[in-house]
Amino acid sequence: MDLVAGIDIGGTKTKIGLVAKNGDCLQQSFFRTQEFENFDDFLIRIKTEIEALEAKLDFPVNLIGCGIGAPNASSRNGTIENAANLKWKGSVPVLEKFKQHLDVPMRIMNDASAAALGEMLFGNAKNMNDFIVITLGTGLGAGIVANGKLIEGYDGFAGELGHIDMTLGDGRLTGLNVRGGLEAYVSATGLKRTVLYMLCKYMDESRFRDVAYNDLHGEDITKAAEEGDPIALKAFDYTAKIMGLALANFTAFTQPRAFFLMGGLVNSGKWILDPLQTYFEDYLLEVYKGKVKILTSGMEGKTAAICGAAALIWEEQN
Amino acid sequence: MDLVAGIDIGGTKTKIGLVAKNGDCLQQSFFRTQEFENFDDFLIRIKTEIEALEAKLDFPVNLIGCGIGAPNASSRNGTIENAANLKWKGSVPVLEKFKQHLDVPMRIMNDASAAALGEMLFGNAKNMNDFIVITLGTGLGAGIVANGKLIEGYDGFAGELGHIDMTLGDGRLTGLNVRGGLEAYVSATGLKRTVLYMLCKYMDESRFRDVAYNDLHGEDITKAAEEGDPIALKAFDYTAKIMGLALANFTAFTQPRAFFLMGGLVNSGKWILDPLQTYFEDYLLEVYKGKVKILTSGMEGKTAAICGAAALIWEEQN
Numbered sequence: 001m002d003l004v005a006g007i008d009i010g011g012t013k014t015k016i017g018l019v020a021k022n023g024d025c026l027q028q029s030f031f032r033t034q035e036f037e038n039f040d041d042f043l044i045r046i047k048t049e050i051e052a053l054e055a056k057l058d059f060p061v062n063l064i065g066c067g068i069g070a071p072n073a074s075s076r077n078g079t080i081e082n083a084a085n086l087k088w089k090g091s092v093p094v095l096e097k098f099k100q101h102l103d104v105p106m107r108i109m110n111d112a113s114a115a116a117l118g119e120m121l122f123g124n125a126k127n128m129n130d131f132i133v134i135t136l137g138t139g140l141g142a143g144i145v146a147n148g149k150l151i152e153g154y155d156g157f158a159g160e161l162g163h164i165d166m167t168l169g170d171g172r173l174t175g176l177n178v179r180g181g182l183e184a185y186v187s188a189t190g191l192k193r194t195v196l197y198m199l200c201k202y203m204d205e206s207r208f209r210d211v212a213y214n215d216l217h218g219e220d221i222t223k224a225a226e227e228g229d230p231i232a233l234k235a236f237d238y239t240a241k242i243m244g245l246a247l248a249n250f251t252a253f254t255q256p257r258a259f260f261l262m263g264g265l266v267n268s269g270k271w272i273l274d275p276l277q278t279y280f281e282d283y284l285l286e287v288y289k290g291k292v293k294i295l296t297s298g299m300e301g302k303t304a305a306i307c308g309a310a311a312l313i314w315e316e317q318n
Numbered sequence: 319m320d321l322v323a324g325i326d327i328g329g330t331k332t333k334i335g336l337v338a339k340n341g342d343c344l345q346q347s348f349f350r351t352q353e354f355e356n357f358d359d360f361l362i363r364i365k366t367e368i369e370a371l372e373a374k375l376d377f378p379v380n381l382i383g384c385g386i387g388a389p390n391a392s393s394r395n396g397t398i399e400n401a402a403n404l405k406w407k408g409s410v411p412v413l414e415k416f417k418q419h420l421d422v423p424m425r426i427m428n429d430a431s432a433a434a435l436g437e438m439l440f441g442n443a444k445n446m447n448d449f450i451v452i453t454l455g456t457g458l459g460a461g462i463v464a465n466g467k468l469i470e471g472y473d474g475f476a477g478e479l480g481h482i483d484m485t486l487g488d489g490r491l492t493g494l495n496v497r498g499g500l501e502a503y504v505s506a507t508g509l510k511r512t513v514l515y516m517l518c519k520y521m522d523e524s525r526f527r528d529v530a531y532n533d534l535h536g537e538d539i540t541k542a543a544e545e546g547d548p549i550a551l552k553a554f555d556y557t558a559k560i561m562g563l564a565l566a567n568f569t570a571f572t573q574p575r576a577f578f579l580m581g582g583l584v585n586s587g588k589w590i591l592d593p594l595q596t597y598f599e600d601y602l603l604e605v606y607k608g609k610v611k612i613l614t615s616g617m618e619g620k621t622a623a624i625c626g627a628a629a630l631i632w633e634e635q636n
Binding site: 149151152171250 | 465479563601
């Protein structure tokens, strides 16, 4: 059976799976990325995992390729470059090195762009030519599809929408030291920062007056909103407002048919999605109103990142 | 000889030209758009002009098509919709109506998008797959090319970058009532508004303390900068700063190889372009630094808009 190895390299975990043409992930595993100081040791571990997964299947596997999603990956150069959350610094020639260990067709791409390809091949964006996937985890990532093709950019770094500044250079700093960067507001981390901002700005009673920043978790903010905590409600409203404005701005760029949201912040459900919908329509230019949908990803769950990475190879088989 | 009629419908003038395959505009004319309350009369006038231009040539013309650039045009619908600077309100079915008068292949597109096609076919973006044309006149328009194709969007309204808000909803209003809209800062009009802002913010002596807003002209601001007028210098610096931030944001979207600037504000030359270059590089994410050029259009001059419109048809002949 023809299968693709989908590999998602994250700051914490590296996930590996064997993915069939229909998007089913037949086997999967993960290990901790940070265990590996040496990048070659890391690649050897990936190869070992792939072989172990193949052995678990009770039919012969024809590995037709290997797709990799990673932060700060350049699809054109086959590299990971200066990733803030990974140990390997500078420009890491991922494909060049991995080909020394495994001789199959390989592609690497920014994880959010891979997610967009996954959404197009296996998820809710089938037959859609213009859409944007937004990942809302520790940061904010984006995969942009226009004219039916992923926008990769001149050397493969398009879609860094988490680092767009919407404050005229006068806002919060992101991890990349970008002032006013969107992900400092709109992401799981951004929501936590906004809880602090609201605790500072208002004097409402709140359960979060007894919680330190490092003990704040997204689920607790959702739970507090359900209980009517005024700081949690204000934090969701503020996050939704900035996100609504951001998605309205993005619409003016490529006029997508839909946005697909995925990642931790989406788990807050209606607390973020309902006000987001209202602010978004309000901020949209007249000519776009009522035309652009905000949807959740059809790839949610443990294998979304793996299938997105595998889509890099399956896309080329069509 | 095969020729294309290129038509640029502007708020003030409508320009018409006959354009050869190499981008040469062999004949051209214009008339005042506002003379025509009735849209059909307007189309009949265009047809008459095309015939008059054909008659001026001393060889037989084979008109192979008609390309139209206009504000708020939808390429997918063949319409102009709610254009702020045109008399005809609502959704105007341009192609459907014009085909009743002239039976040749026709396309219509947002004027800035047409300019981008012109740049790709006839100008400085030949063989470039990823670039953005920015028009800086009364407003700010954009034509975005990625993967070698113009981004039109779901129903043809992509590229409205003049109405992106970079102030978290707390800035100047544009003509479309968008708060914080980019063109309220970065355009020929935006520069004039910034002169007022600087006269208000600072108490420097300036020739502009004796000039009313409606008497302010871009050329005078350039001349004042040459003479060292502190308000003019501050206005250019502020405009360049916001524009640098905006182009850095746009880079994070599609990672273009280059921006091509055209329109009135570009005529201010080094006063805008030099500080723009500095701010732009400063605001760029690390991964983009040194990779993205800011260039002036190769289409500057009277026939740029006409040739851009004609490119809509010539593009399809390749």
